[in-house]
Amino acid sequence: MSITTYIYEDLKARLSSSQELPVQLTLESLADFYEVSFSPVRSAVNRLIKQGLIEKGDDRRLTPKATRKRSQTKEHDQALPAPPQDMYELIANDFVRLSLEGNAIDLREEATAKQYGISRSALRIIFNRLAGAGLIEHIPRRGWRLRPFLQKDMQAFLEVRELLELKALDLAKSHLVDADLQAILAGNILPASKKEHPQIDNSLHAYIIEKADNIYIQDFFQRQGKYYGILFDWEEMDRQAAIETVEQHQAILHALLEKNWSVARKALSFHIQNNHPVLSKIRPPADA
Structure with a gap:
């Protein structure tokens, strides 16, 4: 059983019976409860929305949907699934x-x-x-x-990343599709309240690199980007860091849609160099 399936089955059992939900019905609270990133939680919640067990309001707030199938007595409670061992x-x-x-x-x-x-x-x-x-x-x-995390290594990676990703943007200009950019923009949503977590779509970077169609740029990110990709995903568990990511993605995408390449380059450069408020504060002993 995958972690997404486990979260889905666990929430489904709770929503279909008299058992109380473990936390508030928000992506942030559920991710904290299941100790995972937002991706599997979002996938599980989307399945529950399609099945009518959860409603998503105009303000994007999630609420359990009242249903006749929901048991009012504990004798009909569904057994909760065992957590997967991944x-x-x-x-x-x-x-x-x-x-x-x-x-x-x-x-x-x-x-x-x-x-x-x-x-x-x-x-x-x-x-x-x-x-x-x-x-x-x-x-x-x-x-x-x-592999130990070192600030100097991350900064060296970001410097090379900035050079190559800006070059990729120059190569990709004539191949960018507005509909694709609009779809990515729609996936970057700021929270409507202090209780909600922003929605992040990080696919912009991979999209630009793909459209650049340069195998040497692609090779760098495939070989060197995986480790930092793991760390950057971890960093986005921080709400403020996630909000900054969404805001910066939106600035880049708006500039790309307007074909304002100079603004897009500046926004992309700023995003790459200034989007790590959590990792940049880490000062492990070996990095002193």
Whole structure:
């Protein structure tokens, strides 16, 4: 069972019976409760909306929909599903937290497999996926090592990213489609109240790189961007950081739709260099 399916089944059971919801019915509260990002919560909620168990008002507020099927007695309560054991997500999240402490840690397969209660062969598959994402690296004849988060590394990445993404924008100008840009803009929504979390669509960057059609630019982001992509997704759990992301995306997209390339370049450059208020404050010991 995927984490999205688990969230969907758990909420469906609660909404279809007399059991109380664990938290307020907002993406932010549900993400905090299930300890996940907004993506699986949003997918699960959308399925429940389609099934008529949740209503989305004009102000985008989510409310349980009154239904005759909703039991009024606990004897008809549905059993709640057991949480899934996605060991890759579990280990990846643990390693991200360790990485943010800024220490390079040697990882032993036998000890780590025992810690998570899985076989060494299963762990090795997970380690290879994490190595592909840049979160850990394999040291010949020595095993595995966790990649520490360092401010200087992030700044170096952002400098190269800015150069290549601005070049990609120059190459992509004549290939951008207004309907595509409008769709991305519609996915970046500021919260209507202090209780809501903004909706973020990060696909703008991948869209520009795709339309640039330059294999060397694509190669950089495919190989070097995965690790920071994981960290940037984690950072967007912070509400204020997410709001700033939406505002900056909107500024870029409006400029692109107006074909104001100089403004779009400035907005994109500002977004890349100033969109990490949480990560930029982290000062781990190894980065001192």
